[in-house]
Each structure stands twice: as C-alpha cells, then as structure tokens.
Amino acid sequence: MKKLEIINLTKKIKAVTVLNHVSMELETGHITGLVGDNGSGKTMLMRAICGLIMPTSGKVLFDGRSRQDADPTIGAMIENTSLFPDMTGYDNLKLISRIRQTASRQDIRDAILRVGLDPDDRRVFRKYSLGMKQRLILAQSIMEKPDILLLDEPTNAIDQEGVRKVHQIMQEEAARGAIVLLASHISIDISNLCEKVFTMSHGELI
Amino acid sequence: MRKKYLFRELLVIPLVFLQSFLTVVGDKVPLPAEDMLLFSIAGRVSEELVQAVILATDQMVFLLLFLLLFGDFLAEQLRTGAVYQFSRMLSRRFWYYHQIGSFTGYSFGYAFLYVGLHAVVTVIASEPGPGNGFFMIFVKLFCIVGLLLLLFGLLCNWLCSMTGVAPGVVICMGLTAICAVLAAQPGIVSWIQMLNPAYYPIELFSERREALGKAGVLCIETAIVSVAAGLYFCRKDIYPADGEG
Numbered sequence: 001m002k003k004l005e006i007i008n009l010t011k012k013i014k015a016v017t018v019l020n021h022v023s024m025e026l027e028t029g030h031i032t033g034l035v036g037d038n039g040s041g042k043t044m045l046m047r048a049i050c051g052l053i054m055p056t057s058g059k060v061l062f063d064g065r066s067r068q069d070a071d072p073t074i075g076a077m078i079e080n081t082s083l084f085p086d087m088t089g090y091d092n093l094k095l096i097s098r099i100r101q102t103a104s105r106q107d108i109r110d111a112i113l114r115v116g117l118d119p120d121d122r123r124v125f126r127k128y129s130l131g132m133k134q135r136l137i138l139a140q141s142i143m144e145k146p147d148i149l150l151l152d153e154p155t156n157a158i159d160q161e162g163v164r165k166v167h168q169i170m171q172e173e174a175a176r177g178a179i180v181l182l183a184s185h186i187s188i189d190i191s192n193l194c195e196k197v198f199t200m201s202h203g204e205l206i
Numbered sequence: 207m208r209k210k211y212l213f214r215e216l217l218v219i220p221l222v223f224l225q226s227f228l229t230v231v232g233d234k235v236p237l238p239a240e241d242m243l244l245f246s247i248a249g250r251v252s253e254e255l256v257q258a259v260i261l262a263t264d265q266m267v268f269l270l271l272f273l274l275l276f277g278d279f280l281a282e283q284l285r286t287g288a289v290y291q292f293s294r295m296l297s298r299r300f301w302y303y304h305q306i307g308s309f310t311g312y313s314f315g316y317a318f319l320y321v322g323l324h325a326v327v328t329v330i331a332s333e334p335g336p337g338n339g340f341f342m343i344f345v346k347l348f349c350i351v352g353l354l355l356l357l358f359g360l361l362c363n364w365l366c367s368m369t370g371v372a373p374g375v376v377i378c379m380g381l382t383a384i385c386a387v388l389a390a391q392p393g394i395v396s397w398i399q400m401l402n403p404a405y406y407p408i409e410l411f412s413e414r415r416e417a418l419g420k421a422g423v424l425c426i427e428t429a430i431v432s433v434a435a436g437l438y439f440c441r442k443d444i445y446p447a448d449g450e451g
Contacts (some may be wrong), residue, residue, distance in 0.1 A: 052289060
C-alpha cells in the first residue's frame with residue numbers, strides 16, 4: 001500500500017504563516033477529508049502537494065520518496081480555477097494531457113462521459129455553465145487515472161444528480177487505488193465518504 | 207488605497223522623465239519657470255525633444271508592437287490553466303527551457319520578417335540595386351534586431367509576471383523609449399551607449415568588429431535577463447485569481 005506523507009509542512013507568505021507544521025499521512029484506497037473554515041489553509045495545503053507553491057520548510061513524500069523521484073500522477077481540482085476559455089472541453093483536456101502523455105484519446109472521452117458531459121460538445125469552455133465547468137475540471141483531474149486525487153470543494157456548483165456522480169467517481173477512484181483528499185464545507189460529503197477526517201484552523205491541523 | 211493602484215500612479219514618473227529629458231540634463235533655459243511649465247504641458251509640439259522622441263520612437267515601433275503582441279507570452283501561462291499544467295510537471299525548469307526556445311523562435315521569426323520586408327522594399331526602391339555588402343548588412347541587422355526583441359520580450363514577460371500585464375507592458379515600453387532617446391543623444395560616454403540595447407547607429411555596421419561586439423553585449427544582456435527571469439518563473443508561487451487557472 002502506497003502512502004502520501006506530509007511532514008512538518010510550513011509556508012510563510014511575508015510575515016503570515018499560512019501553513020504551520022502540517023503533518024499527515026494518506027493511504028491508497030481511502031478518501032480522506034479535510035475540513036476547516038475559509039482561509040484555514042486547506043487550498044494552500046493542496047497547492048503545496050501539487051508543487052504550485054514552494055514550502056518554506058517541510059516535505060511531501062510519496063511512497064517514501066520525494067515527488068521528483070517518485071513522479072506520482074496528480075489529479076487536482078482546485079477551487080475557483082479555470083481552463084482555457086476559447087477551447088472546447090475535449091480540446092482543453094487533450095492539450096493538458098500532452099504534458100504527461102499518459103492519457104489516450106479514449107481516456108479523455110471516457111473521463112468526460114464519466115462526469116456526465118458530452119466529449120463531442122463543440123461549445124467553448126467559457127460558454128459552459130458553472131456546473132459544467134466544474135464537471136469538466138473534475139474530468140481533467142481523473143483522465144490520467146492519477147495516483148493522488150486532490151479535490152477542493154468539488155460539488156460547489158453542481159446539481160443533485162451531479163453530486164451523486166461526483167461521489168461515485170471519488171469512490172471508484174479510491175477503489176482503483178488512488179489516494180483521494182477531499183476538502184469540503186459540506187459535512188454530509190465528508191461524513192458519507194471519508195474514513196479519516198483532518199480539521200484545519202489558521203494553517204494548523206487541530 | 208490599494209497598493210496596486212498606488213504603484214500604477216508612479217508610472218507617470220518615467221513618462222515625465224521621458225518628456226523632460228533634455229530639460230533635466232541640458233543647459234539652463236532663459237525662461238521663467240511658469241512659462242516653461244505652461245510650455246511643458248500645453249505647448250510641446252515644436253519642442254526639440256519631442257522631435258527626438260518621435261524619431262527615436264519611430265525607429266523602435268517594431269519593438270513596441272512586439273511587446274504588445276508577445277509581452278505576455280510566458281506570463282500568461284502562469285495564469286491560464288496554470289494549476290492543471292504545473293501540477294503535472296515535475297520541474298518547471300524544463301518548461302522554461304521549452305518556452306525560451308519557442309520565444310527565441312518567435313523573436314527571430316519576427317526579426318526576419320521585419321528586416322526581410324525592409325530589405326525587399328529597399329531592393330525594389332534602389333536604382334543601382336543591392337551591392338556586395340547587402341547580404342552581410344542584412345545578416346548583421348537581423349541578428350541585432352532579433353537579439354533586441356528577445357531581450358526586451360523576456361524582460362517584458364518577467365515584468366508582466368511580477369506586476370501584472372498592463373503595468374508590465376507599460377514599464378517595458380517606457381524603458382524602451384528611454385533607451386531609444388538615450389541612443390539618440392550625442393555626447394554620451396561610448397561604453398554607456400555600447401551597453402544601451404537600443405544604440406545601434408549606422409556606423410556600427412560598417413565595422414565588423416563593432417557589430418560583433420554589439421551582438422556580444424546584447425547576448426550577455428539577454429543571458430542575464432533570461433537566467434534572472436528563469437529563476438523567478440521556476441520559484442514563483444502560483445495563486446491564480448478567481449476564474450483564472
């Protein structure tokens with residue numbers, strides 16, 4: 001069983017400590033919950049796991065090795081972010097998949113279908129509704145069958161049927177062997193899906 | 207007040223410097239200050255400096271257009287789709303090498319079109335036609351212009367990433383204009399002119415050694431900017447705003 005270990009992760013921005021000695025261990029096959037108020041550091045922690053921000057100190061290990069050595073596939077859906085506005089959903093995912101080159105055309109189509117969208121939809125991303133945008137961003141996070149799946153408020157703008165689909169996808173991904181970290185304000189999401197829950201406040205785990 | 211807008215207010219300083227360059231560095235003017243102030247704000251049309259600026263800026267228009275078109279080439283990627291691109295990359299260094307390669311291609315492609323189109327026009331317009339030195343002059347101009355575009359383009363992208371697109375492009379355009387005006391001023395120490403990227407007078411191209419020296423200086427300046435920008439891009443924390451990627 002593989003592990004994602006976050007060891008003493010600290011991030012300071014100017015004089016503010018946004019992550020303060022955060023340590024946790026996540027295992028494959030499980031959905032782990034992350035709860036906390038706005039600004040508690042949930043999204044920042046996900047950004048640090050993805051390598052989008054450089055930690056001031058501490059490390060993130062996958063299977064006992066650094067990210068550079070282990071090279072895990074990370075699927076991330078971070079709150080309030082967007083894709084390329086003038087490209088179709090399929091083209092967006094195809095472009096992103098070129099970076100790792102592990103997802104085939106069929107994988108991309110399957111991911112889009114799994115989230116309940118049409119891979120042949122010719123509308124460009126900016127013409128999607130908020131819920132559709134969120135579904136497509138979820139599709140990009142699962143298209144490469146990632147080792148680590150980071151989901152930050154994945155059901156914010158999604159309707160009831162979509163929420164069920166997102167829950168099902170999370171469970172399927174965990175069953176496939178992915179490490180799933182879910183940050184959510186919706187307590188029912190957390191209580192129904194997560195076996196382990198971490199709570200954050202002011203950049204610290206409590 | 208928001209820092210961002212306070213910073214934008216300060217952008218008027220290089221503009222005034224540019225407009226008043228001769229007044230600041232030249233001889234005293236035998237006019238009362240109120241007349242000079244009035245002349246500075248409302249009566250600049252026949253000012254000697256304005257002519258110098260217009261001539262200098264005219265020579266740099268190709269560069270200003272390039273900055274408008276490509277000034278945000280790399281910086282944009284840290285905003286749009288950044289979360290999904292960079293979370294898939296083990297090292298941003300390779301991304302930067304790739305981007306530098308593409309950007310060099312665009313810079314020299316643009317330089318080739320610019321110098322090449324001028325070459326075509328001159329061949330058509332010249333009565334005796336191209337002489338023996340035509341090709342060498344074309345190559346020298348192409349190299350100098352290409353390096354100039356690469357240098358200012360990288361600088362602009364770096365500034366855009368640090369300050370935002372609009373201030374970044376404006377600052378870089380201001381720098382370009384200052385360099386162009388400095389290049390047009392006689393009597394400035396030769397080593398300062400050699401370091402000034404916008405200084406490439408006709409005389410420079412008659413001496414092979416001088417042209418090579420200028421290209422070498424531009425190469426060093428470009429290398430310094432590309433290394434500094436690379437360190438910044440590779441270490442920058444990515445926090446896209448709402449609705450950005």
